[in-house]
Amino acid sequence: MQGLDFAVIAPYWDLLLIGAWWTAVLTVSAGVLSFVFGILFAVTVLYAPAILAYPVRAFMWLFMGTPLLLQLFLIYFGLVQIGIDIPALAAGIVGLGMHFAVYNADVIRAGIVAVDVGQTEGARSIGFGKWQTLRYVVIPQAIRNTAPPIGSNVIALLKESSIVSVIGIAELVHSAQLAISETFRPFEFYITAAALYYILNLVLEAALHRFERHVEVSR
């Protein structure tokens, strides 16, 4: 039996911080992607002609019904086979982004439907077109009303981003594993990685909280 000795972390501190940095990069880029595509999917499912709406609905249903791990394998290892070679980082961002876009789309769709019809009538009566009404009036309100669940999805995304270590992206869990393979000290490194995730989450929550407070005033 070994005693706990967190001094083993010291030489690997840079490696862990770089891992945390990539976790943050993944979360922010996949988060933005999942937000933008969440809106696009929601609007398509609700308003696009069936020829577009049905494929998107099928895509959403597939992404919700299958594991993220499998989706990442398909994007990174599977697509190569049909000639689409995506770098690991891009595959990770796209995989995470699309996976959470589907969840965001579900929330935003409900948010759009919940916006009072009077809002649409108010905008249309001024002369705004269908899409202008969505863009300037309905979607901004749908986003505000669904900010808390979208925030939860971003927090889940931060934690789930660890899964992309399996396709070799050097994020936080991947860095910890690398250090463990050299030191054989899993406990110290996993605990430290967990602490770093926790700190990242605190930062994220503070940012989300600020955003929610900001939109609270304007309701």
Next chain:
Amino acid sequence: MSTQRPMVEVRGARKSFGAVEVLKGIDLSVERGQIVAIIGPSGSGKSTLLRSINHLETLNGGEVWLDGVQVNQPLNGQAFERHINKVRQQMGMVFQHFNLFPHLTVIENITMGPVILKGMAKAEARALAHGLLSKVGLADKIDAYPSRLSGGQKQRVAIARALAMQPKVMLFDEATSALDPELVDEVNAVMKQLAAEHMTMLIVTHEMRFAGEVADRVLFMDGGVVVEEGPPADIFRAPQKERTRSFLKKYLSA
């Protein structure tokens, strides 16, 4: 008699919701600068008529004209969308429940239309909005969000928002029905001011006293038809039809 074409003209308007026919062939003509009040019991079709004029309801039959342009033109898809958006810019609509945009400040609610739809410069739109807010007595609420306003204040902002598009006609759909009694007057005062400026107005209302004070003509609707119409003095003091008499009796005794 005016030789000008009417500002608003409705010919043979028919509208059904499912099996229920709510407009059974309505004809209506509003001259430039005229103020017409539409009264009648709930379900008489008066709101549907007003909403049909700016095409929030699609008529099943008949025509609506605004200043010589047919509103419900038989155009397809995108062509109709472009047409109706242009036409609506010339009609201000005020709703019972205000329908202000809660995510925008008072001034943003007002400048949004002119800036996005008319390409007005932001500074110019702000100046316009400021003038309109002073007019409705809310210059101090310029940066407030609608949630911070009373019902009467919200409705006055909604009127300013509609006026910002410099419409040819204003449509009021029970503009004071959702307000506490003590807030009704401040909204009525703004409408009276518009009347004094000869704005063409169609006013759907339950307030007989106000209709009598402000309207040039009163239409009494029931069961999807215009039962009786004429100057307020005639309609309120000497109604010809029994149906009008019994409706007014209920209202005036209340």
